[in-house]
Amino acid sequence: MAKVATAHETRAFETDGIPARERLLACAASIFAKRGYAGASMAEIAAEADISKSTVFHHFGSKRALYLAVIETAAQDFAATLETVLEKTGPLDERLVDFQCQHMGHILSNELVTDLVLRELQKSQSTESVHLVRDVLSANFMRLVDFISEAQSQKLLNEALDPSVAALTLISANVFFFQHRKVLKHLPNFDYADRPQPYAKAVIDVIFHGLDRDRSE
């Protein structure tokens, strides 16, 4: 009781209390990821966050809404990183390497939520969830496509290529690596299984320079 009162005093400004909400999102992410949507109980999430169940429902109206908020938060986290990376200046190949490595790093360091999102995407339930997931994720995707388009109009990238296909190819490479990183170890002649960052860079080497033979450095 005394502890609760103390916690109240620590937040001085901001209309809605940030600490509890954030703690809640973090715990929810971990538990949803560990047990899946159905397997996770609001009671466990509340306990983990050291908050009463009712408070959870006060912040997020329902289990579903909490779940969506978890995913949305993860996407927005990456959106921030994305902005930082794409705003930089420098040679295009270096910026692409930077993007690819940051993206790889992001999905690996948030592996639980990444698994969650991938699982969610796979069951194509036409509920509100997927709609929102797609809306949220597509914002990041569009940001990357715009970046590529922009570079094309400035003649910095090959204009003949479809920017959305290029963007998706980049993302595919990272996601595939992420999903199968455990078994990739057993591919003969594949040196990158436990070196995600070098792999991300090698992918950009392929996609930026192209497989075509006429390379002159």
Next chain:
Amino acid sequence: MAKVATAHETRAFETDGIPARERLLACAASIFAKRGYAGASMAEIAAEADISKSTVFHHFGSKRALYLAVIETAAQDFAATLETVLEKTGPLDERLVDFQCQHMGHILSNELVTDLVLRELQKSQSTESVHLVRDVLSANFMRLVDFISEAQSQKLLNEALDPSVAALTLISANVFFFQHRKVLKHLPNFDYADRPQPYAKAVIDVIFHGLDRDRSE
């Protein structure tokens, strides 16, 4: 009964009876894919193939073995296609487009088994299963890597790139498209959601020519 006897007579050589075995594999593939490994019952598979349970166990010693055989068969099916495609002559970009389209077509027309394989790869259970799966799949992967390496030594492809990374990038693009084809429809500015073959071609455009600006047709 008469039909079965006839079938027996048609096979003159080969130690194990082919027609029943094939029918069995097809039914098993469909049922494993529909119900998952645990959910599938040997009784249902036997019934579907119009074969007695004992016959199933005669051909494949166990449920696990049947399951593995299904996956192995799918991989070998593709190995045949792969050989046909890679043996062709012609400009490298056309051959790569051919490969990418054939591969896309293969995973789409075998979508149930593809889902099965992908699910199997994701749970990295270190049992015999995964070992075999990896061995089988890696044969096809190596075939593609060898093809790229070969082309590189003949100066037909950019020698600076890692052939296994290039191969994996190709496969990643198709698999990602396959896994998320349902939700890709909802990406704004993405025209390929229901056009897998054009997408496969567009991916090769990107990976063959590269994002780099200095394209001179």
Next chain:
DNA sequence: GTCTATAATTCGATAGAC
């Protein structure tokens, strides 16, 4: 089919901040 355990959701009240 009822019974029961588990989990989601709602209600009413309290306390501190402005």
Next chain:
DNA sequence: GTCTATCGAATTATAGAC
């Protein structure tokens, strides 16, 4: 005084056992 975060208890809903 209103607003919002918080809680404990009460109320459905659902899934599995018998």
